[in-house]
Amino acid sequence: MTPLLPNFKMMQTPILPEMDELWQQTIVWKPSPEQQRQFQRLYEAVLEGNRQLNLTRITEPQEFWEKHLWDSLRGIRDLLQVDSPQRAIDIGTGAGFPGIPIAIAQPTWTVTLLDSTRKKIAFVDRLLEELEIKTATALVGRVEQVGHDPAHRQQYDLALIRAVATANVCAEYALPLLKLG
Numbered sequence: 001m002t003p004l005l006p007n008f009k010m011m012q013t014p015i016l017p018e019m020d021e022l023w024q025q026t027i028v029w030k031p032s033p034e035q036q037r038q039f040q041r042l043y044e045a046v047l048e049g050n051r052q053l054n055l056t057r058i059t060e061p062q063e064f065w066e067k068h069l070w071d072s073l074r075g076i077r078d079l080l081q082v083d084s085p086q087r088a089i090d091i092g093t094g095a096g097f098p099g100i101p102i103a104i105a106q107p108t109w110t111v112t113l114l115d116s117t118r119k120k121i122a123f124v125d126r127l128l129e130e131l132e133i134k135t136a137t138a139l140v141g142r143v144e145q146v147g148h149d150p151a152h153r154q155q156y157d158l159a160l161i162r163a164v165a166t167a168n169v170c171a172e173y174a175l176p177l178l179k180l181g
């Protein structure tokens with residue numbers, strides 16, 4: 001495995017803003033120091049991976065925090081206080097958003113990161129390993145097919161989907177994966 005952060009200590013990557021007060025005010029949560037370190041490592045790895053894979057146009061620290069971290073977690077704001085384990089699937093994860101920030105924020109959750117692009121899933125898989133996230137897995141496939149697979153059909157408490165399609169198409173993608181009830 002080629003590390004995403006070969007010269008981690010040598011990199012001149014900007015530091016992500018911690019934004020403790022804004023986290024607390026907007027989603028009534030704030031990351032632990034370890035979670036903040038993981039967010040920083042995630043940012044650095046995405047910047048490094050972006051050189052070869054064109055993962056995101058968002059590279060400035062403030063914008064990355066807002067559009068990748070905060071935006072990923074605000075959708076589950078009310079679930080951040082829930083202690084019970086959940087099983088979630090991130091449909092069209094791309095570079096791992098919103099699934100990886102959610103796996104960092106909710107370490108008791110099991111998160112499946114799904115994308116049809118093999119290169120992106122290979123990147124996400126290495127990223128999960130480097131960030132030592134043991135509760136998330138990367139899966140390459142098309143959601144239309146994964147929704148018919150008994151290992152995934154009606155197996156998830158929560159489906160996460162961002163910037164994939166129109167709302168009605170997203171619902172069609174997500175519904176087969178969600179548990180009944």
